Amino acid sequence: MNKSIKNISIVIVLLISINLLNQSFYKRFDITKDKRYTLSETTKSSIAKVDKNLFITVYLEGDFPSEFKRLQVETQQYLEELSSENSRIKINFENPDNQREALIKKGMMPSQLTVEEDGKMSEAIIFPWAEVSLGSKSTVVSLLPNAIVASQEEQLQKAIENLEYSFTNAIHTIQLKTQKKVGIITGNGELKDIYQYSFLSEVAKKYRLAKFTLDSVESNANKTLQDLTNLDLAIIAKPTIKFTDKEKFVLDQFITNGGKTLWMIDNVQADQDSLVNSGKILAYPRDLGLTNLLFSYGIRINTSLIKDLYSAKIPVATGQVANQPQFKNLDWFYHPLVNGNPNHTITKNVSPVRLQFANQIDTLKNNIKKTPLLVSSLLTQKVGTPKIIELQSIADEVIETDYKGGHQLFAVLLEGSFNSAYKNRVKPFKTSLLKEKSKPNKMIVISDGDIGKNQILKGQPYDLARDKWTNQQFGNKDFLLNTVDYLLDDAGLLKLRNKSLKIKMLDKQKAYKERTFWQFLNLILPLILLFAFGLTFNFLRKRKYS
Structure with a gap:
């Protein structure tokens, strides 16, 4: 009896010791092929600077499509990795149902999803957002990318790929x-x-932004230059007045x-509103x-328009109809x-x-490295100027043989x-x-001054990422924000956008067609095998001891 109590006591002490050791030493092993849960050096450097409690609230909780529970799980596992690296990072998942209005006011717009379950289509609304708080900031x-994708599965994959960049960028920004x-x-009709x-x-939201006019150049050029050199980035957006020497x-x-510098230049006068x-x-x-200025840097913006x-x-x-257009x-x-x-972090x-x-850009040979960022399709046509453009030409029959201009460069x-x-x-x-x-320096030149021009709706600026008439969604805002981040980025955050994962998705149609077979295999067959094993075991036991 005493020996049994002694053995039990040893086991209890051993279990308590293991538990305490487990609390003191924590280590996770990433055995995924693509190292999905291995933090980059950029991320480690960013979260190492967190010296007081940083709270991350994720609004992926509640009743939403089963496939997006994958995003919830991946987000939770990634944030747990951050928290294990720095214990000051606190994670919380909340249900957004009771605070939708408050979230929308903060800019967290809900996403409407088309969900296929059991061969039926249905609609679901989720809030794929998180909020990062540090002190009063x-x-x-x-958590969902705006990129146009072929399927919801592809959207989910891009969302999971983008997790590290999104959270690291937010943590880096809030600590600045x-x-x-x-x-x-300004000063040249921008x-x-x-x-x-x-x-x-x-x-x-991320940088100190201010206007800088070149009007004072004529009266005090040296002071204007001195003041300008205090800036880190200059944005020149669609100037219309000629620059002086x-x-x-x-x-x-x-x-x-x-x-x-970020140049957005129109070398042809043509306005859609007019x-x-x-x-x-x-x-x-x-x-x-x-022309001479940009030529010395290795490019030339032509005066021909491109049709695509x-x-x-x-x-x-x-x-x-009824006097209504x-x-x-x-x-x-x-x-x-x-x-x-597709191979550059910006795009x-x-x-x-x-x-x-938009105009076409030619690159010239010199010592400057030139990376194309925006390129047309192969089906293009160059239109020389001056040229009268009529809106009714939109109804003209398309002759494909006229559109053999090949790829044209618009941003470099x-x-x-x-x-x-x-x-x-x-x-x-x-x-x-x-x-x-x-x-060593860098600049980006775009041969369209309207790339950053948002529309106006009821006197208010409309979202640059969407057209107010057609409701088409574009990547203009994301592209321009990435260009600014790339030109000013010292931490290499945009490199995290290159992260690619191979996530295996369930073939829903195949699963629906074969559901009876898999239900039988996973539910009925184990019971049959267990029942057969029990009968066999009982039969052998009776025969042995009868």
């Missing part, structure tokens, strides 16, 4: 104490604020002194005086719908981007040491900041 994280400075260049609100309001020299020296109002417009070359058979739609009046959405070939480079998983009256990333456009030339003014060659 908070930010939201979307000093924000980088972004200047919106887009008005209301037309850039959808894009710039998102930029302002002094203004170009200021921009040139901003670049050679290390400033990043076309809709008058039925026709004259498209003609616009001289901005930037793969294009966005516009509403066109096709008749009247009837509209139909038709393909407008002057609005190319272009795909991004991976980004929906097709809509351009309007330039990286390297830029030579000054004023090297070995007379300078417009003297400056102590003069540099004839930059250190």
Whole structure:
């Protein structure tokens, strides 16, 4: 008896010791082939800086489609990995049903899903969002990508691939104490604020945003250049007035002194609103005086327009019923719908981007690395300018043999040491900041000034990612936000967008057709085998001991 008590006591002590050891030492092993749960060095570096409690609330709780429980499980497992790396990260899953209005006010819009279960289609609404809070600061994280996908399974895969980037980016952003400075260049007829609100309001959540006018260049060029070099990034959005030599020299020296630039340039005057109002417009070359400047960096924006058979739609009046105009959405070939480079962090998983009256970009040979970002389809046609464009041409019969222009380049990333456009030339003014060659730098040039222009609905700016007339969804906002992040990113966050996973999905149609077989295999057959085993065992036992 005493020996039994002693053995039991030893076992209890051993179990308690193992449990305490388990609480003190925690280690998870990632045995997945694609290392799905292995945190990148970028993520580890970001969460290592969390020195006080950081709360992550995930609104993936409650009754929603079974296939999206996979997203819930993957999210939970990933966040547990973050929490195991830093115990100050606290995770909580909440049901959004009782707080929908509050979530919508914070910008967390619900998603409506089409669900197929037991061969029947149904609709379901979920809130695929999370909120990250640190002290008085908070930010939201979307758990479903906006990319256009062929199926819900593909959407789910992209969502799981995007988990690490989304949460690491949010944690990195909420910890920033000093924000980088972004200047919106004005003074040369650039887009008005209301037309850039959808894009710039998102930029302002992460960076310090301010206008910067070049009007003061004529009166005090040196001070303007000095002030401009305090910025980290300059955005030039659809200028319409020619730049003077002094203004170009200021921009040139901003670049050679290390400033990043995002150019959105229209080299042809052609406006969609004017076309809709008058039925026709004259498209003609616009001289901005930037040709020599951009040529020295290794590119040239041409003055020809590109028509693409793969294009966005516009509403066109096709008749009247009871004195009411009837509209139909038709393909407008002057609005190319272009795909991004699938191998670059800026454009991976980004929906097709809509351009309007875009020009072609030529690249020139020099020491600058050039990476194409936005490229047309093969079915293109170059249209020389000046050219009268009529809206009624949308009804013209398409002759495919006219669209053999091949791929056209619309956006390009330039990286390297830029030579000054004023090297070995007379300078417009003297400056102590003069540099004839930059250190390694980067810029992005887009040959469409309207790529970041949002529409206006009832006097308010409309979402850049969607068309108010056709309800088509585009990747313009995601693309532009990624370009800003790439140009300013020091932590390599966008590299996480390259993460690819191989997630095995259930074939629903096959499962539905073969459900009887698998139900029998998983439920009935084990019972039959168990019953047969019991009978056999009982028979053998009786025979042995009878």
